[in-house]
Amino acid sequence: MSGADAPVQVPGTVLTMRRTGAYHTMTLVAPGVAERFRPGQFVALAVGGEQTGMLMRRCFSVREVTSDYGGTIEVVFAVRGKGTEWLAALRPRDILDVAGPLGRPFPLPRDPVTCVLIGEAHGSAPLFPLATVLRQRECPLHFVLGGADSDHVYGARGARRAGDSVSVATEDGSLGDRGHVTGLLPGVVEDVEAAVVYACGPLETLRAVTRTAAEYGIPAQVAVEEPMPCGTGVCMACVLPVVGDDGSTHMLRSCVDGPVFRGERVRWDDIGTIPFDALGAPRAVRLGERP
Amino acid sequence: MSGADAPVQVPGTVLTMRRTGAYHTMTLVAPGVAERFRPGQFVALAVGGEQTGMLMRRCFSVREVTSDYGGTIEVVFAVRGKGTEWLAALRPRDILDVAGPLGRPFPLPRDPVTCVLIGEAHGSAPLFPLATVLRQRECPLHFVLGGADSDHVYGARGARRAGDSVSVATEDGSLGDRGHVTGLLPGVVEDVEAAVVYACGPLETLRAVTRTAAEYGIPAQVAVEEPMPCGTGVCMACVLPVVGDDGSTHMLRSCVDGPVFRGERVRWDDIGTIPFDALGAPRAVRLGERP
Amino acid sequence: MSVLETRLGQVGLPNPIMTAAGCGGAGRELGRFFDVAKLGAVVTPSIMSEARAGRPAPRLAETPSGVLNATGLQGPGIGTFLSRDLPWLNEQGARTIVSIAGNSVREYAEVAGRLADAPGVTAVEINTSCPNVEDRGLMFAAHPSAAAEVVRAVRAHTRRGVPVLAKLSADVTDVVGVAMACVDAGADGLSMINALHGMAIDTATLRPRLAGVTGGLSGPAIRPVAVRCVYQVHAALPEVPIIGMGGVRTGLDALELLLAGASAVAVGTVNFHDPSACVRILRELDGALRERGIGRLSDIVGLAHKPAGTLIRRIDPNVGVDEPIEQETLQ
């Protein structure tokens, strides 16, 4: 209980809401969260108000923290379903329950090495607080950002301020190169002689990032965004097959053992299954089993 | 379907919200409702927003209608449970689903006779549109209002404008006489030589009003406010034992056969039971029956 | 609109959306909000042989995303139904499915017999959740043999061309077993599910919230149980038409039950919340089918049982549909 690295649960007060391209940017006063936050961590928000029928939390990467008003956090989100629709309709002074910061942060390099930060869509958001810390450690930073179209590339402008270079790709070519963001990665890694890649985005993107990093023999630190109904480790819904230090595969909860994993530890091809060699995998298929 | 006396279901837009003593007064733009409305009718509001887990409608008497903005309605309500709490937090421009006008209105006298209008707590609200119509028919009007304390007497000031006299009683004596509002009724009926009593309030009050009216040999038209989960006649929850024209007791739905009943037709002592002589009453108690 | 046509055994319906028994009055009440002839059918409250006053109030209680009810089948009895309610429905051009109830096999048979000659009965639905006074008040639906006995009696008293549907309860250990027994006994189709057995206690008065103590839990809260029952029974009896119901609130909820194996979908509790629910759901369902490129409703009945990758256009949940959805068809 408590301890500096334990999360807090507090009522968050909406300070501002604004549109950023396809996204909504929400700043919350959430005392206690900001001071504990480390880049890569996320917050879990309760949605729907007091009588809500939506029991799952909605998780969001933190885009920025400040110490104003006892601590603010900023999240950037896309409207996707009922919960984010509700969030988008919030107005300043509305209150919602915030738990955070949650999850393992990005590991940081001890020495000032060259870092590539790659993000797809809103996945760029968590790269910014990371960039701030890496800058303090004097690491050269190169951003690689992408999305479906220019509206869905988040943070290109901010990245220009924060990074030594920014490369952008969109599926429809409306901003930067045409194509998928991962297509840019090998070129950038080679050009800047990157020592590590940090990534956030959909699984397919993270898998491709991991592959590229492996080809160049550098580590990839990837932050996953799989559905996390609780965010606190109690529901067991967010598991991924990950190879542990013991060499065997464990079904790890991405909310507490992640969201940041070393890319090569994740068994990307087996996501959505229980690999037969995972610890505790069923020996034979058992049909009709109840939880 | 349709027809001038059929209700409508429309999105209502909050125009204003204000506090009136212990009550909230909400004005809604609800096109179609105002033009169909007759005094004594009510509206059924959906509460909780689109994903609401609250499936029952909340019913409210209409306090006033205007033809502004295509038709507005005003309701006066007390915060009681989760639904009214949600209503009280609405702000101008918020939208909620409105069905109405619903129910049978107050029957009106053909001739300009002296009327006593008695209301307890927010039960005074529906008396005001009634007063307007009775005034048009040149009926002398006398208000009798009451509540727990001065904050819970609704509309004393408005009644002074609308009526020929106003008598007030509060349980704690903070406004008017100390005591229950029904205690004032015999005196007023006698003084003004009333030809009819109109009443709205809790069951106990309506029962007492009915008794007094009977003693003076005049009719009582009472509007009940029993829980009405749908307000449209489909859920069968709002039944009361009422003696019909055929002389036998029927379990009538107060939302469609009421909310206004002739007081002496309601079997007040048997509310909350199925009188043994009601049409279709069980011949013997059947235990453990399922709906 | 032909995309929406469906069949319940011997009869065809223009669309699959109907009221659930006891939740849409006798048609007149909702008829003030829309034309009831637009629905696939109107299912009546369960009719018994005699008038019934029902249970004392309070009869309904609100629960999270649900409603508990113990109304006790208040109704006018078959006589008044035939002379007053059914003619009105026929005048409107509505298709009527008459739900019937009884406290003994004889009573069910009697009501069915009186319906046999009535014009304008599209189907008969048997509410098997009534207590059997001849068997310690146990509900017929609880035991395959008791349910089957009722079905046999009603089928024997109903005209050939009129389908008999058995309405099942989910409050059983093995709903598939009850379903099979009903079909073996002659049911042409199945309706499921009735409200779950539930209860609520008032924490202010410290007493049960319903005068009837326990009651039926319905509404969106129970939809996952309804989907499961429809799915299990359709898997076991793929040829038997099912009217799915339980917590349907939107067109997508109706689609969910169709995918599970229902051929038609009834809307109950949500009518209390939204008197236009049935026509709204019909419109939403129509839009949802078009969006997914589904040409015929029958193509998707039970589709969730089939492996992914059939002809239907699945929608990428991350993207949604690009083209604006045509909404012209209904109304």
Add this chain to the structure above:
Amino acid sequence: MSVLETRLGQVGLPNPIMTAAGCGGAGRELGRFFDVAKLGAVVTPSIMSEARAGRPAPRLAETPSGVLNATGLQGPGIGTFLSRDLPWLNEQGARTIVSIAGNSVREYAEVAGRLADAPGVTAVEINTSCPNVEDRGLMFAAHPSAAAEVVRAVRAHTRRGVPVLAKLSADVTDVVGVAMACVDAGADGLSMINALHGMAIDTATLRPRLAGVTGGLSGPAIRPVAVRCVYQVHAALPEVPIIGMGGVRTGLDALELLLAGASAVAVGTVNFHDPSACVRILRELDGALRERGIGRLSDIVGLAHKPAGTLIRRIDPNVGVDEPIEQETLQ
């Protein structure tokens, strides 16, 4: 705080609020939000003889006021539980109720046997909703005799002073029958209810939303079913302590289950929504009891069965409580 003390057979607990099996981790996770020793007890996820990887994702789906889950009892197995999780709970000073599961009577007995010598086991809860591989995969909870057999085996392998609680499923025709069979077989108490059998279909992909196809429905949606089961079983077996659970979200929800007949209340799904739920509910319950002038928790266990007008101060719902409620006691 003595007002909140309660008993489960042979053991006393400082208060009636606990986590529900599988919904509060092994204590550590919620321990970051509050001191788990403040709870009446921590109920562990169901422990099996070996480590289990559980089911593939997606494992959870959101439904109206509920959650569907098919997690497949992922867990470390009894060995790691005893060496890693139980010692941590003991260190915190928590009271631990160990939930156990198996796919055969032998497996239950084996797990119970390994628990027998472990220090700090306050009670053993038997999750009877597992499929019995020796009986066509039917869940033990479905049949009184199967449930009883498991109870007998576990009771035989458990120390005298440690209560054995049988956790029941509501997905049966007659929950009272199963309860009686378990008590006759030696259960010292009962826990109810487990999640209801449900299912959801994704209307975008047109496929089941859970990889496991069907799953367990939990959360406030099912609370009325839980209240009904507790009420029925308490009526039949008033001396048997019950841990009530199913959709408890607030202190008043907990009170509802106590009034129905539970001696303790477990909080499940709502922990996902609110990691501080258990301590909040405990605080709210404490306030609610004081408000009503209830001096001892045991005075209200099953009170809803008794006629109105006992000693307890009922609250007029129209007025509420006049005096400000003292909130000092907890934390």
